[in-house]
Amino acid sequence: MISVFGHLNPDTDAITAALVYAHLLSRSGTPATAYRLGEPNQETAFVLRQAGMQAPELLPTLPAGSPVALVDHNEAAQSAPNLADLDVRYVVDHHKLGDLTTAQPAYLRFEPLGCTATLLLKLHREAGLSVEPTDARLLLSAVLSDTLEFRSPTTTDADREAAAFLAPIAGVDDVTAYAMQMFAAKSDLGDTPAERLLKMDYKEFTFGAQQWGLGVIETTNPGYVFGRQAELIAAMQAEKVASGLGGILLSVVDILGETNRTLIVSGAEAEVVKGAFGVEAEGQVADLGQLISRKKQIVPALEAYFSK
Amino acid sequence: MISVFGHLNPDTDAITAALVYAHLLSRSGTPATAYRLGEPNQETAFVLRQAGMQAPELLPTLPAGSPVALVDHNEAAQSAPNLADLDVRYVVDHHKLGDLTTAQPAYLRFEPLGCTATLLLKLHREAGLSVEPTDARLLLSAVLSDTLEFRSPTTTDADREAAAFLAPIAGVDDVTAYAMQMFAAKSDLGDTPAERLLKMDYKEFTFGAQQWGLGVIETTNPGYVFGRQAELIAAMQAEKVASGLGGILLSVVDILGETNRTLIVSGAEAEVVKGAFGVEAEGQVADLGQLISRKKQIVPALEAYFSK
Numbered sequence: 001m002i003s004v005f006g007h008l009n010p011d012t013d014a015i016t017a018a019l020v021y022a023h024l025l026s027r028s029g030t031p032a033t034a035y036r037l038g039e040p041n042q043e044t045a046f047v048l049r050q051a052g053m054q055a056p057e058l059l060p061t062l063p064a065g066s067p068v069a070l071v072d073h074n075e076a077a078q079s080a081p082n083l084a085d086l087d088v089r090y091v092v093d094h095h096k097l098g099d100l101t102t103a104q105p106a107y108l109r110f111e112p113l114g115c116t117a118t119l120l121l122k123l124h125r126e127a128g129l130s131v132e133p134t135d136a137r138l139l140l141s142a143v144l145s146d147t148l149e150f151r152s153p154t155t156t157d158a159d160r161e162a163a164a165f166l167a168p169i170a171g172v173d174d175v176t177a178y179a180m181q182m183f184a185a186k187s188d189l190g191d192t193p194a195e196r197l198l199k200m201d202y203k204e205f206t207f208g209a210q211q212w213g214l215g216v217i218e219t220t221n222p223g224y225v226f227g228r229q230a231e232l233i234a235a236m237q238a239e240k241v242a243s244g245l246g247g248i249l250l251s252v253v254d255i256l257g258e259t260n261r262t263l264i265v266s267g268a269e270a271e272v273v274k275g276a277f278g279v280e281a282e283g284q285v286a287d288l289g290q291l292i293s294r295k296k297q298i299v300p301a302l303e304a305y306f307s308k
Numbered sequence: 309m310i311s312v313f314g315h316l317n318p319d320t321d322a323i324t325a326a327l328v329y330a331h332l333l334s335r336s337g338t339p340a341t342a343y344r345l346g347e348p349n350q351e352t353a354f355v356l357r358q359a360g361m362q363a364p365e366l367l368p369t370l371p372a373g374s375p376v377a378l379v380d381h382n383e384a385a386q387s388a389p390n391l392a393d394l395d396v397r398y399v400v401d402h403h404k405l406g407d408l409t410t411a412q413p414a415y416l417r418f419e420p421l422g423c424t425a426t427l428l429l430k431l432h433r434e435a436g437l438s439v440e441p442t443d444a445r446l447l448l449s450a451v452l453s454d455t456l457e458f459r460s461p462t463t464t465d466a467d468r469e470a471a472a473f474l475a476p477i478a479g480v481d482d483v484t485a486y487a488m489q490m491f492a493a494k495s496d497l498g499d500t501p502a503e504r505l506l507k508m509d510y511k512e513f514t515f516g517a518q519q520w521g522l523g524v525i526e527t528t529n530p531g532y533v534f535g536r537q538a539e540l541i542a543a544m545q546a547e548k549v550a551s552g553l554g555g556i557l558l559s560v561v562d563i564l565g566e567t568n569r570t571l572i573v574s575g576a577e578a579e580v581v582k583g584a585f586g587v588e589a590e591g592q593v594a595d596l597g598q599l600i601s602r603k604k605q606i607v608p609a610l611e612a613y614f615s616k
Binding site: 094102111 | 413611
C-alpha cells in the first residue's frame with residue numbers, strides 16, 4: 001500500500017492531489033491511500049464539503065522503507081519528518097526540484113504548471129481513465145485555488161484548459177461564482193489564532209546559509225488581517241526565534257485586488273526586502289505591489305538577492 | 309536553443325537519447341540541439357553508421373544560465389562540468405534521482421524502465437507524433453544496448469513492447485541478429501588503450517563519505533578483456549590515485565553468458581566486495597555471478613553495505 005501525501009501546512013492543491021492521485025493509482029492497479037500533513041484550511045474544508053468528501057487522515061509515522069508518493073511538494077523541509085527513511089516511488093509536482101533523492105529509479109512527474117491538479121488531469125488522460133465527478137470537483141477546486149482563479153502569474157494555458165474541461169464533469173455551472181465562494185470561505189478566518197494564521201500556508205526555504213519562513217494569507221478581506229497585525233507580528237517573532245530563522249515574512253495577498261502587502265518583524269527583513277524587491281517598508285509592512293506568487297516571484301527574488 | 313546531452317563516458321542510450329529528444333523537442337516547437345559529453349563507444353559508432361547519422365558534436369562550455377535538457381542521467385558528477393550554473397529545463401531519465409536541483413519549476417520525466425529510449429517512445433505517443441525511421445533505429449538500438457537484448461534485470465515489459473513496436477519502423481527484420489551485430493561491434497575493442505577501456509562505461513558514485521568509480525565492459529568476448537587484465541588493473545590503480553577514490557571496480561560482463569567477473573585493485577576493494585556481495589576475490593578478480601546490472605544490483609548492494 002502506497003501512502004500519498006502533499007506538503008505540510010496543506011492547501012487545497014496538496015489535499016486534493018493526495019486524494020485524487022491515491023484514487024488514480026488504485027484504479028491503475030497500485031493500491032494507495034491518501035494522507036495529509038496538517039489541518040485543512042477553511043477553503044479546503046469548504047471544497048471537501050462541496051465534494052461530499054472527508055479529509056484524508058493525518059499521516060501516521062511510517063516505518064522506515066515504507067513506499068510513498070509525494071504530491072505538490074518534493075523538499076524534505078515540507079514533507080514527512082522521516083522522509084529520508086521512506087521509499088519515494090512516485091512524485092507528482094509543479095515546484096522546482098529541491099533536495100529530493102530516491103534510493104531506486106522512481107516515477108517522477110514535474111511540469112511547470114499552475115497547480116498539481118492540471119498534471120493529475122493529464123495523468124488520467126494518459127492512462128485512458130475518465131475523471132470521476134468527485135475527482136473533477138477536487139481538481140477544479142485546486143486549479144482555482146492555486147491560480148487564484150487564473151490571476152496568479154503561475155497560471156498556464158493548460159490550467160485554464162483543465163478548469164474548462166473539469167467544470168462540466170464536476171457539475172459547476174458558474175466557475176467564477178464557485179471560486180468566489182471558495183475565496184470567501186478562505187477569508188472567513190473568524191477567531192483563528194494568529195499562530196495558525198501564520199502557518200496556514202507557510203513554507204521554509206534555504207537561502208545561502210540562512211533558513212527563512214515565508215507565509216502567505218490569500219484573502220478577499222485584507223482589512224481583517226491587518227486588523228490583527230500586532231498579534232501576527234508577535235507570532236512571526238516567536239516562530240523566528242523558535243525555529244532559528246534568518247528571517248520571516250507574511251505576505252497578505254488581496255485576491256481580488258491582486259496585490260501583496262507583506263508583514264515584516266525587524267530591520268533585518270526590511271533590509272533584505274529593500275535589496276531583493278527595491279521596496280522600502282513602512283512601519284512593519286512592505287508593499288510588494290503585484291508580486292502575488294511566492295513560488296514564481298517572491299522566492300526567486302530572494303534567491304537572487306542571497307546568491308549575490 | 310536548448311542543449312540536450314546525456315552522461316559522460318556516453319553509451320548508446322546516452323547518445324541516441326540526446327539525438328532523439330532534441331529532434332522531438334524541435335518537432336514540438338522548442339528548438340533544441342543534441343550534444344555528447346565524450347567519445348561514442350564502438351557499439352554506438354556502429355549504431356550511428358547503421359542509422360546513417362553523424363555523432364552529435366562535443367558539448368562546448370555553455371555560458372551560465374544556458375537552458376539545457378538532460379537525458380539518461382541527472383547527477384552532477386556524470387554531467388557537464390558547469391551544470392550548477394546551467395538552467396535545467398527538461399530531464400528525461402530512468403536512473404534514481406541524485407543531487408539534481410532546478411532553479412525554476414521544470415519538466416522532469418523519470419520512470420523505472422530499462423532505458424531512456426522506452427520513455428522517449430512514450431513521449432512521442434503522448435505528443436501524438438509518429439516516430440521517424442531513423443529515430444526508431446536509434447531508439448531500438450538503445451533498448452537493445454541498455455537491456456543487453458532483454459537479458460538485464462532492469463528490463464521491463466515496456467522495454468520489450470517498445471522494441472517490438474520500433475523494429476518494423478526501423479526496418480530491422482531480425483532483432484536478435486541486429487543485437488548480435490551491435491554486441492560484436494562493442495566487443496571489437498582492438499587496440500583501445502586500457503585507460504579508455506576503463507572509462508568507456510564508467511561512473512562515479514558517492515557511498516557514505518567515499519567516492520567510488522565503477523566501470524563496466526559489456527562484451528561477447530570476455531577472454532579478450534581478461535587477456536589485458538594487468539594493463540587494466542594498472543589503469544584502475546592510476547585512476548584511483550588521480551581522482552582520490554575510496555575504491556574502483558571494473559565489471560567485465562559476459563553478455564551472452566550473463567555473468568559478471570569484476571576486477572579489483574587492492575585489499576580495500578576485496579573487503580568491500582566480500583561484505584557487500586559475500587564473494588571472496590581470487591587474485592584480482594571477484595566472480596559476481598549473475599549480477600550484471602550496475603544500476604539495479606551493484607550500486608544498491610554497495611549502498612546497503614556503506615550505509616550499515
